[in-house]
Amino acid sequence: DFIKEVSGIRVLEKKLREKLNLDHVVVVPGDSDELPWVKQEMGRACVHYLKGILESNNTIAITGGTTMAAVAEMMTPLTGAPDCLFVPARGGLGERVENQANTICVEMARKAKGDYRLLYVPDPLSEDTYHSITSEPSIKEILDLIKNSDTVIHGIGNALTMAERRRTPPEQVEKIKQGHGVGEAFGYYFNQQGEIVHKARTVGLQLEDLTDSQQVIAVAGGESKARAIASYFKPGKSNVLITDEGAAQKLLREE
Numbered sequence: 001d002f003i004k005e006v007s008g009i010r011v012l013e014k015k016l017r018e019k020l021n022l023d024h025v026v027v028v029p030g031d032s033d034e035l036p037w038v039k040q041e042m043g044r045a046c047v048h049y050l051k052g053i054l055e056s057n058n059t060i061a062i063t064g065g066t067t068m069a070a071v072a073e074m075m076t077p078l079t080g081a082p083d084c085l086f087v088p089a090r091g092g093l094g095e096r097v098e099n100q101a102n103t104i105c106v107e108m109a110r111k112a113k114g115d116y117r118l119l120y121v122p123d124p125l126s127e128d129t130y131h132s133i134t135s136e137p138s139i140k141e142i143l144d145l146i147k148n149s150d151t152v153i154h155g156i157g158n159a160l161t162m163a164e165r166r167r168t169p170p171e172q173v174e175k176i177k178q179g180h181g182v183g184e185a186f187g188y189y190f191n192q193q194g195e196i197v198h199k200a201r202t203v204g205l206q207l208e209d210l211t212d213s214q215q216v217i218a219v220a221g222g223e224s225k226a227r228a229i230a231s232y233f234k235p236g237k238s239n240v241l242i243t244d245e246g247a248a249q250k251l252l253r254e255e
Ligand code: BG6
Pocket: 063, 064, 065, 066, 067, 068, 095, 099, 154, 155, 156, 157, 158, 162, 184, 185, 186, 187
C-alpha cells in the first residue's frame, strides 16, 4: 500500500509538472485544508528541496504567510550552504506580525544558521512616500539584495481571503471582485486567466523583477487553493511548486 501510495504521488507530480509547465513539482500526501500537519510536511519538503539547490553565500527572499511560517518551522541548519542571507521579498502588506515576511525571515535565518536583513517600511505607501523611501540609501541597499536574490520562496493565497486578511480598503476589494480575482501572490491579485487585477503598492520584489536565472519556489496547498494556484501559474513566473495532494488532485480535475 505504501509503495502504491508513493507511486500515485509520483504520477501526480509528473502530471502537474506537465500541466503547469514547471521544472519541478513536489506533492506531499494529504490535504492541508483538513489536516494542519500537512502544511508542515510542505514546509519540510521545501527545506529538503532548498538543501539540494542552495550554495554558500546565497541570498534567499521570502514572503510571509502561514505556509512560509511552516517552512521556517521546519528549517534546519544549512550545513551544505553556509552564510546564506535571508531577506523579506516585500514590505509587510498589512499582515499580522506573525504572518509578516520580516518575522519569518528572522526565524528561518536563525534555524538555518544563516543571517538576515529586514525591511522596515510602512505599507501601503502613497506615491510620494514610495519614491522618497526607495531612494533612501539604507533601504536601497536592501532592495538591491532582494532584487538580486538567488532564490525566492513565496506563498499563494485566495484573492479575497488575502485582501481581507490584509485589511485592504473597500474600494480595492471591490476592484479585485470586479476583476474576478481568484489568486494572490506577494501582493499581486490574479484572475482565472492569470491577468493582474490589482497590485498592492509596497516596496520590494515586483513580479517583473523575477528572472529565469533565479529559482522561484511557490509553496501552497489545500484543495481550497487549487484555483488560486492555477491563476498564479498562468503567466508562469515561478518554476517550482511545492503543494499537497488536496490541491494537486483538484488542479488536475479542473479544465
Ligand atoms: C503572503 C504572501 O504573505 O502569504 C502571499 O505574500 C500568499 O503571496 C500568502 O498568498 C499565503 O498565506 P498562507 O497563510 O495561506 O500561507
